[in-house]
Amino acid sequence: MDKSQKAKKKIRIIGNVFRVILTIIMVIGIIVMASTALMGITILFIPADILPEDLNAGFTDFIAGVHSSSDDDDEDDDYSPILSDTESATPVITNSEDAEAYFKKMIKELIGSIGNGRVASGIEIGLSTAGVRKELTIKELIVILSIAISLFSLMIVIYSSVLNSMMKTLSKGERPFTIKAAKKLRRLSILMLLLILFEPLTSLVLFSVTLIFSYLFEYGAYLQEKADETSRIQEEMIMSFAEVTENKSEQTGKHVRRVAEYSKIIAEEMGLDEERVSKIRLASTMHDIGKLMIPSEILEKPARLTDDEFAEIKKHPGYGGKLLNNVEGDVMELAKTIALDHHERVDGRGYPEGKSGNYISTEGRIVAVADVYDALTSKRSYKEPWDHQKAYEEILKGSGTQFDADVVEAFKKRYDDINSLRQKYADEA
Ligand SMILES: [Fe+2]
Numbered sequence: 001m002d003k004s005q006k007a008k009k010k011i012r013i014i015g016n017v018f019r020v021i022l023t024i025i026m027v028i029g030i031i032v033m034a035s036t037a038l039m040g041i042t043i044l045f046i047p048a049d050i051l052p053e054d055l056n057a058g059f060t061d062f063i064a065g066v067h068s069s070s071d072d073d074d075e076d077d078d079y080s081p082i083l084s085d086t087e088s089a090t091p092v093i094t095n096s097e098d099a100e101a102y103f104k105k106m107i108k109e110l111i112g113s114i115g116n117g118r119v120a121s122g123i124e125i126g127l128s129t130a131g132v133r134k135e136l137t138i139k140e141l142i143v144i145l146s147i148a149i150s151l152f153s154l155m156i157v158i159y160s161s162v163l164n165s166m167m168k169t170l171s172k173g174e175r176p177f178t179i180k181a182a183k184k185l186r187r188l189s190i191l192m193l194l195l196i197l198f199e200p201l202t203s204l205v206l207f208s209v210t211l212i213f214s215y216l217f218e219y220g221a222y223l224q225e226k227a228d229e230t231s232r233i234q235e236e237m238i239m240s241f242a243e244v245t246e247n248k249s250e251q252t253g254k255h256v257r258r259v260a261e262y263s264k265i266i267a268e269e270m271g272l273d274e275e276r277v278s279k280i281r282l283a284s285t286m287h288d289i290g291k292l293m294i295p296s297e298i299l300e301k302p303a304r305l306t307d308d309e310f311a312e313i314k315k316h317p318g319y320g321g322k323l324l325n326n327v328e329g330d331v332m333e334l335a336k337t338i339a340l341d342h343h344e345r346v347d348g349r350g351y352p353e354g355k356s357g358n359y360i361s362t363e364g365r366i367v368a369v370a371d372v373y374d375a376l377t378s379k380r381s382y383k384e385p386w387d388h389q390k391a392y393e394e395i396l397k398g399s400g401t402q403f404d405a406d407v408v409e410a411f412k413k414r415y416d417d418i419n420s421l422r423q424k425y426a427d428e429a
């Protein structure tokens with residue numbers, strides 16, 4: 001497992017942990033949202049006469065109720081310490097009415113403390129300006145509280161679902177930095193700003209963080225595009241480099257392209273991740289780079305090779321390994337592995353080293369199938385192209401001896417795609 005795969009695995013694990021947490025938050029958010037909304041709506045529409053009387057009372061009425069029951073009706077302001085406005089007032093609870101009053105006061109404080117007290121007092125100011133009444137009833141306060149909690153939960157659900165979809169992108173190994181993601185975040189930041197009605201501080205913090213992230217994502221997308229361009233140029237250079245090799249031998253440049261595409265299809269079918277698949281596609285183009293070191297007379301000899309000549313040809317994987325030895329980068333590293341391994345056989349009878357089974361790299365085993373299939377179906381100086389069906393059967397016959405059985409299985413499953421690519425990139429007659 002190379003460095004980038006390890007990093008990817010870590011990202012995948014972290015991403016999945018976050019997704020689980022976000023999903024839990026989402027589910028809790030949905031439950032809270034639905035239940036508070038239901039509670040608010042129920043209380044709002046229940047006929048007043050069914051509700052407990054206190055809920056229909058304004059807070060002052062309620063206070064007055066406690067006051068009159070305590071048999072002291074001359075003063076309005078000093079009847080009980082629980083009605084004190086100071087936060088630190090310790091309630092003196094001497095009877096059940098006091099306890100009830102204290103509970104009601106808590107409701108009002110709770111409503112005020114989560115921020116929608118602003119909405120409540122706004123409505124109260126409106127009502128008293130219009131001369132209707134001075135304050136909201138407990139029922140109305142509870143309705144406002146329910147709606148506020150419900151809306152707040154909705155925001156959290158939206159926020160966590162957007163984050164969840166981003167985590168999904170990350171853990172699938174796709175690119176997180178896209179213009180689309182940046183736009184999504186920007187829309188989300190505006191949504192966060194709406195929370196200002198309920199919680200100005202939270203709202204502003206969420207708004208700023210989300211906005212900053214949206215710009216970071218946009219910048220990331222820009223950098224990604226630049227990197228893509230560089231790798232496109234690199235890809236073209238590698239392709240042309242590989243074509244030079246193939247043109248040196250009697251094969252056409254299309255051999256390189258076909259082997260690359262076949263290898264890609266097989267790797268995909270074997271379930272390798274996207275990045276590894278695209279690396280195989282590119283690195284496989286250099287599998288025969290060592291042929292640059294083999295004299296053209298041997299490579300292009302129209303007749304059967306002598307034993308010595310064949311021994312020379314067999315050196316091309318080793319030459320390729322040497323040529324690519326000091327080149328840096330993941331793709332080049334893999335190209336070296338493929339150059340060295342593409343003529344090995346799983347039964348150990350291949351060359352140059354006679355490696356067997358899993359000692360041969362997965363990529364080497366894949367390219368071996370792609371390379372032989374293409375060699376069989378192409379014209380060579382010493383042979384005519386085989387019929388594709390015959391070549392297909394030849395590959396299946398080599399399963400478990402010349403070729404890796406899993407690779408052959410993948411080749412078999414995707415043969416239709418491979419065959420249509422063969423026609424698409426056919427050599428000109
Ligand atoms: Fe080769």
Ligand SMILES: [Fe+2]
Pocket residue numbers: 255287288371
């Ligand atoms: Fe080849």
